[in-house]
Amino acid sequence: MLDAYIDSQPISYKMLANSVYKNRISHAYLIETNYNSSGFDFALSFAKFLLCPLNKSNNKNCVDCTQCHRIDNNCFSELKILKSDTLQIKKEQISDLQEEFNLKSIESNKKVYIIEEAEKLNESSSAALLKFLEEPEENIIAILITSNKNLLLSTILSRCQIISLKKNLSKSKTIADELSDILYVKETEKGNFIENESTISKIDSAIKFLKLIEEKGIDSLLYVNKDFNKNFVKKEDYIFAFSLFIIIYKRAIEMKLNMSNDDTDILQYLVNKNTVNLLCSKLDLVLDYKEKIKYNLNLNMLMDKFIVDMGELKC
Template identity: 40%
Template sequence: MKGWENIESRQPDVTRFLVNSHAKNRLVHAYIFEGILGVGKLAVAKNVAKMLLCDGEEPICGVCRHCQLVKSEGHVNVHMIRPDGLSIKKEQIQQLQVEFSKRAAEDLPKIYIIEESDKMSVSAANSLLKFLEEPMPNTYAILLTDNKQKLLPTIRSRSVILSFKSLSPKELIANFEAAGIKAHAPIVATLTQNLNEALELAQ
C-alpha cells in the first residue's frame, strides 16, 4: 500500500486495521498505540494523520502539501505533544484544548499525537480525559505508550487500543545499527528491545 511500504511489513495487522477503518469511514476519535520504543508507533500515527488530510488520489500520496507538512511536523492541524522534562504537564493539555477550540484550517480534521503518553501528570491525564469524554467533531487523538497499564483506566476505556508487535532480531539489529550502535548491536539486541536502553548499554 502506498505510503505504508516501510511499515506494513513490520506491523501488518495494525496497518491493515487502520487502512480498512479509514476506507470504511470508521476511524474512531481516540486510539492508544502500545509497543516498545522503535516498533513504528510514531510513523503509524503520522500516517493516520496523512490519511485524514491527504488531498491526493491515493489514501496517502506522500507528495501533496498536507503529506509533506505532516512529515515535517509543520501542519497546523496536527499537534505533537511530548514530555516537558520528565512529564507531560496539565498546561500542555490545556494549550492543546485552546488550539483545538479554534476553527480548523480549511475545515480539515484535527489530530493530536501524544508521545510517551504514560508520562502525563495526574492533572494532565484528568484534563485529557475531559477532552476524550466530549470529543470535538472531526478530531482525532493518538496516544503512544510502551505500557497501556500506566494510563488511566478511564482513558483506556474511551480509546481503541492497538498493540504493536516486537521486532524480529534482524529488524532490531538493523534499528540499533541505524542509531549508531555498530559493533555491539547483535549482543545488545539479546539484552533489550528498547532503543534508549540499548544506547546506554552500548556506551
C-alpha cells in the first residue's frame, strides 16, 4: 500500500497521491528507483492505488474491495507485469502486452502495466512502446521502473512523468547500534548499551572532538587534554572513540557517493568539507590508528600523532 511510503518517500508519495486525487493521472510514469530496494513494491503499491475503485492508498481502508484482494493474490487481469529474464526486453513482449490490453476491460475501468527494468528495452521494443505511449488509450496507464533514468531513450523519458525515489537510507541503523556491533557488545546487552547515558554522552563528545580536529587541524592538539582526555582515558575508551570515527567516515563516504542520505550535523559537515579521496584517506588513517591502540602504552602521544597525521592528509 502506498501509504507505507509517506515518511520514507514523501515527495514521490505526494506527487502520485495528488495526481490521483486531483484527477490528473498521467498515461505513463517512470519510477526511477536509484537502486532503492523497495522500487518494485512502490510501483505495485501505486498500481493498486490506481486500480482500487475507491482509490484507497491503504489496505486498512479498503477491506471489502475485491480488486485490492485480487491484486494482492496476483490474479487481477487488468494489471500486467512485464519482466524480462534475459538481458533485453523484446519487441514481441511489448506487442503481446498491447494485444492483451486491446481486449475490453472487464474488471476495472483502468488497466495498468508495469515494466520492470525498463533499461532493458532495446531499440525496437522502445519503438513499439513509444507507439503505445504516443497513442494512449484513455484508461491505460504505464508504469516503467528503472534504476537510473539516464539508461532510457529520451523519447521515452519525455512521455513519462518521472518519479525519482530516494535511495535507501543507511541510517536505518543508528550510530549507537552500529557501534555496538563493532565493539562486539553481546546481543542481550545491546539494548542497555545503546540507551545507556554514558554511551550517549561518549558518542556525543567523541563526535564533538572529531569535528574539532576537522575544523582546527593541528591546532586541535591544544584541546586533547582539556576535551578528549576528560572522557577517554583507558584503551577501551580509545577503541570506542576510534570505532565511532570509522562509522562516521564510512557514512560520510557513502553520502558523498550518493549512496545514502543523512541529516546528522557531523556528516553534513564532513561531506561539504572533504573530497571522496580525502574521506577515504582519513578512514584509512583511523583504521590504522585503531590497530595501534592495542599495542600502544602512551595513549596521549598516540592521539597527538593522530591529529598531526590527520592534518597532513591532502586530497
